[in-house]
Amino acid sequence: MNEKTMYELRKIGFYTFIFIIVVWMGIPLIVSTLYAFGLPDEYYNPHRIIPFHFTLKTVKMLLFTLGGWDALKNSVIVATLAIIISFILGLPAGYSIARFIFPGKDTIKLGMLALKIFPVPIMAVPLVMLYIRLHLIDTRLGVALAHSAGALPLVVLITASIFAGTSAELEEAGMVFGLTRFQSFLKITLPLALPGLAAAAMFTFVGSWNEVFAASVLTFSHRTLPALMLTLMQTAPDYYKFAAAFIMAFPAMIYVAVARKYLISMWGIALK
Amino acid sequence: MVEVKLENLKKYFDNGRVKAVNDLNLTIRDGEFLVLLGPSGCGKTTTLRMISGLEEPTGGKIWFGDRDVTYLPPKDRNISMVFQSYAVWPHMKVYDNIAFPLKVKKYPENEIRERVKWAAELLQIGELLDRYPAQLSGGQRQRVAVARAIVVEPEVLLMDEPLSNLDAKLRVTMRAEIKKLQTKLKVTTVYVTHDQVEAMTMGDRIAVMNKGHLLQVGPPTEVYLKPNSIFVATFIGAPEMNMMEVSVKETEAGIALEGEGFMLPLPSDLGELLRNHINKTVILGIRPEHMTIEGVSTLEHVKRAAKIEGVVDFIEALGTDTIVHTMIGGKIVKIKLPGHIPIPIGEKVKIIVDLDNIHVFDRDTEKAII
Amino acid sequence: MAKKVSKYVPYLLVAPALIYLGIFIGYPMIEGIKLVFYENGGFSLATVHRAINNYYFWPALRNTLSLVVIIVPTQLILALIFALAMNKVFKGRNIALTLLIIPMTLSDIAAGLIWYSILSPSGFMNKLLINLGLIHTPIQLFGYQFHTREFIMLVFVELWRSTVTIFVIVLAGLQMISQEYIEAAEVFGAGYWTRLRRIIIPLLKPSIQTALLLRTIYAFSIFGIVWVLVGRDIPVLAGEAYYQVTQIKDYGVGAFYALLIAIMSLTIGIIYLRLTKAEYLEVRR
Numbered sequence: 037m038n039e040k041t042m043y044e045l046r047k048i049g050f051y052t053f054i055f056i057i058v059v060w061m062g063i064p065l066i067v068s069t070l071y072a073f074g075l076p077d078e079y080y081n082p083h084r085i086i087p088f089h090f091t092l093k094t095v096k097m098l099l100f101t102l103g104g105w106d107a108l109k110n111s112v113i114v115a116t117l118a119i120i121i122s123f124i125l126g127l128p129a130g131y132s133i134a135r136f137i138f139p140g141k142d143t144i145k146l147g148m149l150a151l152k153i154f155p156v157p158i159m160a161v162p163l164v165m166l167y168i169r170l171h172l173i174d175t176r177l178g179v180a181l182a183h184s185a186g187a188l189p190l191v192v193l194i195t196a197s198i199f200a201g202t203s204a205e206l207e208e209a210g211m212v213f214g215l216t217r218f219q220s221f222l223k224i225t226l227p228l229a230l231p232g233l234a235a236a237a238m239f240t241f242v243g244s245w246n247e248v249f250a251a252s253v254l255t256f257s258h259r260t261l262p263a264l265m266l267t268l269m270q271t272a273p274d275y276y277k278f279a280a281a282f283i284m285a286f287p288a289m290i291y292v293a294v295a296r297k298y299l300i301s302m303w304g305i306a307l308k
Numbered sequence: 309m310v311e312v313k314l315e316n317l318k319k320y321f322d323n324g325r326v327k328a329v330n331d332l333n334l335t336i337r338d339g340e341f342l343v344l345l346g347p348s349g350c351g352k353t354t355t356l357r358m359i360s361g362l363e364e365p366t367g368g369k370i371w372f373g374d375r376d377v378t379y380l381p382p383k384d385r386n387i388s389m390v391f392q393s394y395a396v397w398p399h400m401k402v403y404d405n406i407a408f409p410l411k412v413k414k415y416p417e418n419e420i421r422e423r424v425k426w427a428a429e430l431l432q433i434g435e436l437l438d439r440y441p442a443q444l445s446g447g448q449r450q451r452v453a454v455a456r457a458i459v460v461e462p463e464v465l466l467m468d469e470p471l472s473n474l475d476a477k478l479r480v481t482m483r484a485e486i487k488k489l490q491t492k493l494k495v496t497t498v499y500v501t502h503d504q505v506e507a508m509t510m511g512d513r514i515a516v517m518n519k520g521h522l523l524q525v526g527p528p529t530e531v532y533l534k535p536n537s538i539f540v541a542t543f544i545g546a547p548e549m550n551m552m553e554v555s556v557k558e559t560e561a562g563i564a565l566e567g568e569g570f571m572l573p574l575p576s577d578l579g580e581l582l583r584n585h586i587n588k589t590v591i592l593g594i595r596p597e598h599m600t601i602e603g604v605s606t607l608e609h610v611k612r613a614a615k616i617e618g619v620v621d622f623i624e625a626l627g628t629d630t631i632v633h634t635m636i637g638g639k640i641v642k643i644k645l646p647g648h649i650p651i652p653i654g655e656k657v658k659i660i661v662d663l664d665n666i667h668v669f670d671r672d673t674e675k676a677i678i
Numbered sequence: 679m680a681k682k683v684s685k686y687v688p689y690l691l692v693a694p695a696l697i698y699l700g701i702f703i704g705y706p707m708i709e710g711i712k713l714v715f716y717e718n719g720g721f722s723l724a725t726v727h728r729a730i731n732n733y734y735f736w737p738a739l740r741n742t743l744s745l746v747v748i749i750v751p752t753q754l755i756l757a758l759i760f761a762l763a764m765n766k767v768f769k770g771r772n773i774a775l776t777l778l779i780i781p782m783t784l785s786d787i788a789a790g791l792i793w794y795s796i797l798s799p800s801g802f803m804n805k806l807l808i809n810l811g812l813i814h815t816p817i818q819l820f821g822y823q824f825h826t827r828e829f830i831m832l833v834f835v836e837l838w839r840s841t842v843t844i845f846v847i848v849l850a851g852l853q854m855i856s857q858e859y860i861e862a863a864e865v866f867g868a869g870y871w872t873r874l875r876r877i878i879i880p881l882l883k884p885s886i887q888t889a890l891l892l893r894t895i896y897a898f899s900i901f902g903i904v905w906v907l908v909g910r911d912i913p914v915l916a917g918e919a920y921y922q923v924t925q926i927k928d929y930g931v932g933a934f935y936a937l938l939i940a941i942m943s944l945t946i947g948i949i950y951l952r953l954t955k956a957e958y959l960e961v962r963r
Contacts, residue, residue, distance in 0.1 A: 051768075054763065054768070054774050057777070057778065058777055061778055061780065061838070063796070063802075064792045064793055064796050065777075065780065068793075068796075071802075079800055080800050082800070082804075082808055085802065085805045085809055086802075125695045125698050128691035129695035132687075132688045136687070136688040138685075138688040138689065150947075151699060151703060154703065154940070155895055155896070155898065155939060155943050158916070158939050158940050159702065159703055159707065161710065161919055161923055161932045161936040162705075162706035162929075162933050163702070165713065166709060182702065185699060188699060189699070192695055242783050246783070246784065248901070249901055249902070249916060249920065252920060253920060253923050256924075265787055266787055266902065266906060269787075274798055274800065278792075278794070278795050280791055281792045281795070284784070285784055285792065288780070288783035289783070292779060292782075292783055293776070360865055362864065362865065381864075382864045383864065383865075383866075383868065387865060388866065389862065391861070391862055393856060395859050397859055397863075397877060397881075398881070399881055399883070400880075408866055408876075409867055413867050441958075456866070460866075460867075466865075
């Protein structure tokens with residue numbers, strides 16, 4: 037076999053491999069979306085591989101009769117609270133690590149790294165007792181507090197590397213021209229760091245949006261979307277499952293479409 | 309060792325929108341040190357990468373002796389390379405870095421040890437074999453990269469701006485060392501650089517490239533003294549060659565060049581070369597070191613000279629030399645004089661031009677006429 | 679660069695985050711230990727006994743460990759192959775890349791339900807195979823009598839869902855490797871496999887290390903996907919913790935399972951870090 041055919045064969049092999057990846061990753065997403073809007077009769081018809089007729093009934097039922105809409109709102113509120121809490125706490129810490137030299141800094145950084153890999157949701161079980169005492173059980177704030185603890189180490193490390201990447205000199209220039217350090221931070225460093233911080237916020241949002249263990253353990257009536265679906269889906273007919281999958285996956289897919297470029301580089305930053 | 313021949317070599321990027329290398333024809337002689345010189349983006353690195361096999365040509369052929377290697381992968385070419393960033397692998401100790409090419413080619417263990425020792429001693433890094441690259445200075449890493457490149461005794465040695473990441477002082481030392489090493493090993497070498505001093509001091513021959521084209525090939529002195537185009541003339545030599553627009557005039561005393569504020573009569577042999585350009589505008593080029601100022605310094609070995617007038621505008625005292633900026637008809641002309649020369653600014657001076665070292669270029673084609 | 683300010687400012691800025699983490703990780707840790715070992719005002723192993731003697735405990739532990747042992751190494755290999763492929767430039771790369779990272783933003787529940795549309799008795803796969811005439815009755819994958827099938831299915835869906843974690847980290851690491859390192863190996867005669875084995879993988883070691891660590895620890899707390907697809911047919915530790923807390927209201931046993939997961943995570947973390955030190959990154963000039 038000569039060089040050219042070898043090369044062609046390898047190219048064909050490579051594209052076949054890519055094609056398999058695309059099919060493997062893509063088909064379940066497409067099929068479940070189609071099934072979410074397909075007529076239930078067609079789903080149970082063994083000769084209709086893909087539904088021909090579509091309806092919004094199942095999704096609407098799930099949202100407005102079975103509590104999906106409220107759960108969705110809870111999810112958004114919890115995730116937003118988690119961003120706010122973890123940023124209020126994490127931003128100053130990240131800034132401090134990026135800008136100052138102080139004894140114990142390396143230990144703190146290492147500790148953050150260790151906590152980042154610690155399965156925080158698992159800590160939700162003992163938290164139940166504390167929450168009962170503090171009347172935080174079954175509240176959105178309670179779940180948000182737990183999610184914040186999960187996100188916080190990552191927020192600190194990411195913001196630290198973002199701030200380290202924005203020039204301290206620019207900030208100092210602001211201070212030379214009469215701003216305090218805090219004003220200088222607000223007017224100069226923060227706007228520069230904004231794109232990176234936005235990505236970190238989205239990261240926190242997605243983490244909270246998807247977290248199910250703590251959300252399930254810490255609530256019973258104010259459930260977030262995954263927590264609600266976890267209980268509903270055990271008894272729901274199949275077509276509700278696909279509708280549920282769609283409701284949960286839709287925002288995530290939008291997020292990927294918007295922030296794909298960021299996603300990989302964010303991990304690059306986060307794991308350095 | 310082997311002769312390397314490039315035939316109509318082409319490399320296009322972006323479906324032919326970017327022509328990085330255009331119909332390059334060049335023969336690198338057996339055992340020669342050839343320098344590919346040009347500004348960044350001129351295609352010199354692309355050419356080197358095609359010789360290495362890292363880049364596949366769009367067209368043309370590459371010969372090593374009578375072997376057609378155009379589409380061979382690098383591993384089948386028996387080449388070595390020194391990279392700009394050294395590319396000394398951080399996860400291997402110095403010994404393993406140098407031994408890598410031998411191990412890949414399955415040399416016996418004891419021969420590997422001997423050859424690594426030989427190469428390391430040649431580069432004076434015998435002490436460092438047990439260290440990781442992170443523990444070395446830039447200069448030491450450079451030596452490791454060179455040792456790794458010569459350890460297999462390749463047929464062709466390729467170097468991609470190997471000195472550009474070193475500080476100025478180290479660069480001078482390594483320049484001499486690499487040159488001596490190459491002379492000793494007699495390996496056919498292609499050395500890419502944008503630094504004309506490296507090219508002048510190291511190359512047996514220099515090939516000057518610009519915008520994907522090969523402009524001139526020749527020994528350093530030839531390229532320096534007889535540049536064939538405006539680009540080569542200005543790229544080599546520091547300070548840069550002075551360039552002036554002049555028109556060719558026929559006078560009673562023969563053919564002369566008339567510029568803004570001066571008239572330069574030419575000896576008849578030079579003048580005849582410009583007969584086809586009479587009453588046209590051409591570009592006159594004179595190197596700063598081929599002029600002097602009357603009463604201040606003399607030019608040695610000058611057979612024929614002419615004088616033009618100028619006014620001293622600015623002095624750059626470099627210690628060993630003095631660069632005198634003179635104003636001739638509204639244009640700055642630089643003159644390089646040896647030693648420290650105090651001339652008051654604003655003084656009118658007579659500038660002596662060495663007529664055997666002037667260059668005249670066609671304004672449109674930019675090619676040399678004289 | 680960094681500057682000396684008032685001695686306390688850096689600490690004041692870090693303190694809130696540290697205190698918060700102390701409350702939400704340190705406190706539950708202590709509380710958890712108390713829940714497990716404390717009863718009627720004294721030390722007691724009653725809860726531990728109850729937890730260990732639970733019918734589901736040993737299967738849950740065994741399933742959790744086997745899932746980790748099967749899934750994580752497979753994912754590492756898959757992720758490496760994907761990352762090497764995606765590090766090339768080719769037509770359709772963006773589509774493939776987008777599809778590969780979508781699961782990163784999906785909850786495990788959503789992923790489970792998405793795959794249910796393919797795998798259920800009336801799902802895509804069964805209907806497709808029946809209509810192609812390859813089978814006559816649907817292949818049953820669900821139900822406790824199909825224990826092995828359920829297990830294989832879980833592995834498969836987890837591979838689909840969470841290989842991406844390793845993939846993005848390895849890809850990011852791959853993109854940080856200077857191309858010249860690889861080209862140098864190529865010039866010195868190394869073929870693709872030698873380059874991969876001797877240059878690329880050793881240089882990727884720090885990324886692989888981080889990715890493996892993260893993934894292993896997440897894998898120990900596998901829960902949602904199991905719960906939504908097979909329920910307690912295949913018990914896992916986190917699932918049992920959830921069950922004990924929400925259904926039985928036995929917080930002590932739940933806490934024991936949670937602590938066990940935490941301890942296993944920490945242990946594996948320490949082992950990883952010990953085993954996979956990259957010597958060349960440790961040296962100092």
